[in-house]
Amino acid sequence: MTAGSHWGLRPRDSIKAECDRRGTAAVIAGCIRLADGDDADPDLVLALGGPAAGRFLTGPPRPDRYWLRVWGMRGLLWVWDDSATPATVAALAADAWRVREMAAKVAAKHLVGEALPVLAEMRGDPVERVRRATDRAIRVLTGAAA
Numbered sequence: 384m385t386a387g388s389h390w391g392l393r394p395r396d397s398i399k400a401e402c403d404r405r406g407t408a409a410v411i412a413g414c415i416r417l418a419d420g421d422d423a424d425p426d427l428v429l430a431l432g433g434p435a436a437g438r439f440l441t442g443p444p445r446p447d448r449y450w451l452r453v454w455g456m457r458g459l460l461w462v463w464d465d466s467a468t469p470a471t472v473a474a475l476a477a478d479a480w481r482v483r484e485m486a487a488k489v490a491a492k493h494l495v496g497e498a499l500p501v502l503a504e505m506r507g508d509p510v511e512r513v514r515r516a517t518d519r520a521i522r523v524l525t526g527a528a529a
């Protein structure tokens with residue numbers, strides 16, 4: 384088993400395999416839809432979240448369905464196009480802290496300058512992990528020293 388995953392694939396490897404299967408543009412579009420809250424692509428959900436993600440696709444709605452948005456953002460961490468900028472900026476304001484944290488990581492990795500005003504407002508986020516991801520994103524985007 385590869386480190387970093389309970390199903391044998393690192394997220395970036397699973398995302399790469401999905402890009403090979405359906406095409407990078409389709410994966411990016413699907414990740415944007417997931418980040419925006421559209422869960423109509425169960426194959427992508429499973430590719431991003433692994434076998435355990437299936438529990439989010441059946442049965443009654445779960446209070447932790449925000450994971451679908453997290454996985455959409457995580458997909459964008461590893462495969463990117465500027466068309467994902469609006470979804471990334473919007474995800475910074477999500478109710479779920481894990482979505483905000485991942486969106487800050489995406490903004491930093493892909494130099495999403497449009498996110499800077501929202502990131503500046505997030506410096507006081509109540510969740511330390513979000514504050515750390517936000518501070519790092521701001522440093523990366525502004526070129527500020529650590």
